[in-house]
Amino acid sequence: MVLLSTESERFLASLRSKIANIMKEASAVSVFKDSVLQPVRLQKARCACFIPLSWQSANGCRMRVRVRLNACLTAWPNEQGEGETGNSPGAVTEDEITRAALTIAFAMLNPDYVAWDVERYADMTKNGVESKQHEKLRKYFSTSPRGKISEPTTIVDNHGKILVWYLPNILSPERVNFINVATKGLRGLLLRSIPVLSENKKQTWRSGNFLERDGEFGAGRLTISPAYFMLGHERLQDPLVTSASYSAKEVQDWLGVMSSTEFFWNAVTGAIAPDLFDAGLTAISEVQGKTRAFTNSVPVSQWPSIFSALEVIANRVTLPHRDAGGAPSHYDMLVSLGIGHDAIFSIKDLEADLDYFPGTMCFICGKVLEHSVGPWKKGERFVLAHFIKDKVHDRVCVDRPPFPVQGDFLHLVGSKDDRPKKRLRTK
Numbered sequence: 001m002v003l004l005s006t007e008s009e010r011f012l013a014s015l016r017s018k019i020a021n022i023m024k025e026a027s028a029v030s031v032f033k034d035s036v037l038q039p040v041r042l043q044k045a046r047c048a049c050f051i052p053l054s055w056q057s058a059n060g061c062r063m064r065v066r067v068r069l070n071a072c073l074t075a076w077p078n079e080q081g082e083g084e085t086g087n088s089p090g091a092v093t094e095d096e097i098t099r100a101a102l103t104i105a106f107a108m109l110n111p112d113y114v115a116w117d118v119e120r121y122a123d124m125t126k127n128g129v130e131s132k133q134h135e136k137l138r139k140y141f142s143t144s145p146r147g148k149i150s151e152p153t154t155i156v157d158n159h160g161k162i163l164v165w166y167l168p169n170i171l172s173p174e175r176v177n178f179i180n181v182a183t184k185g186l187r188g189l190l191l192r193s194i195p196v197l198s199e200n201k202k203q204t205w206r207s208g209n210f211l212e213r214d215g216e217f218g219a220g221r222l223t224i225s226p227a228y229f230m231l232g233h234e235r236l237q238d239p240l241v242t243s244a245s246y247s248a249k250e251v252q253d254w255l256g257v258m259s260s261t262e263f264f265w266n267a268v269t270g271a272i273a274p275d276l277f278d279a280g281l282t283a284i285s286e287v288q289g290k291t292r293a294f295t296n297s298v299p300v301s302q303w304p305s306i307f308s309a310l311e312v313i314a315n316r317v318t319l320p321h322r323d324a325g326g327a328p329s330h331y332d333m334l335v336s337l338g339i340g341h342d343a344i345f346s347i348k349d350l351e352a353d354l355d356y357f358p359g360t361m362c363f364i365c366g367k368v369l370e371h372s373v374g375p376w377k378k379g380e381r382f383v384l385a386h387f388i389k390d391k392v393h394d395r396v397c398v399d400r401p402p403f404p405v406q407g408d409f410l411h412l413v414g415s416k417d418d419r420p421k422k423r424l425r426t427k
């Protein structure tokens with residue numbers, strides 16, 4: 001637990017500092033005038049995000065940004081062997097943090113807007129598979145089709161609340177290789193997780209729809225949590241328990257290898273959603289001592305994430321759904337991995353199709369936005385889906401975090417501040 005906190009905070013401090021510098025240098029003047037966002041200034045800042053300041057006023061700077069960004073990504077050294085990251089195994093490098101900072105900064109400066117309020121939208125949505133209520137939702141909350149999205153982007157509501165952080169290529173190829181190699185060790189467990197069909201037992205879509213089973217990752221779905229409520233025992237007075245899979249040797253070996261990467265992802269979460277990071281870290285700290293341990297259970301203190309659970313889902317088609325267990329402002333942190341696939345992550349409520357190739361991270365409010373991943377044409381894919389169970393946070397008296405707001409980040413553009421400003425909240 002000490003490592004979770006100190007290592008995540010260390011990465012977060014570095015990431016915030018780099019983002020603040022990139023944003024400060026992105027424009028000589030603030031993108032706000034009298035507290036009102038100025039689109040022209042924002043466009044200039046976005047253009048300047050990856051190019052020297054002297055290029056700011058040049059025509060076609062946006063095109064140059066793309067050229068420079070693409071050059072940055074393709075020039076990334078990629079000569080290490082499979083599964084190596086350059087330093088000690090799994091260690092996160094300064095270059096990786098810089099790459100993440102640039103991607104996040106660009107997403108901050110590349111907003112796409114919806115004309116409605118996400119919290120009011122959430123009031124009208126229903127959980128479950130492929131809701132039939134889109135026609136009704138469209139009557140109250142109109143949206144225009146976004147189509148394909150391939151660049152780092154934020155999707156923002158009419159009050160500046162951020163619904164989606166789309167961060168393609170945020171992970172280096174070496175990091176993707178490293179995780180791929182580690183996750184092959186879960187192949188047997190994944191395959192055994194697929195339920196055997198019987199006439200009496202109805203299979204849910206989450207436990208079916210697997211494609212390739214003979215590949216390097218097999219197929220299947222593992223849910224891993226250090227503290228959750230057993231099904232049917234979800235009252236506040238019921239005990240939290242550790243999932244059996246958390247204590248499995250293969251999973252512990254995998255989590256051990258993944259710990260630095262998870263600490264880094266905690267920092268990415270902290271950079272884009274500071275209140276969620278605080279809530280997650282507090283909750284994981286609080287569930288220690290409140291979780292019923294079975295014989296041979298691994299202690300909660302070894303859990304490396306600020307999210308209360310994660311799923312490893314390999315080679316499965318994901319049907320359209322909303323996730324029931326979180327709160328509207330609890331992002332799911334989805335990390336797309338695997339080898340050479342061309343999957344698309346679709347968000348029907350936004351009419352958006354996001355490129356979902358390996359190395360992409362996507363933060364979405366999965367309780368509010370219906371999402372899916374259809375069949376892909378080539379390669380193998382798996383996702384590490386991190387999420388928060390609202391009832392677990394409630395059990396340990398952790399408040400729901402507010403949505404991160406665009407203004408918190410855009411105030412950094414042209415600002416003399418060194419770090420993102422946090423909003424003052426009234427309780």
Ligand SMILES: [Fe+2]
Nearest residue numbers: 322323366371
């Ligand atoms: Fe989901």
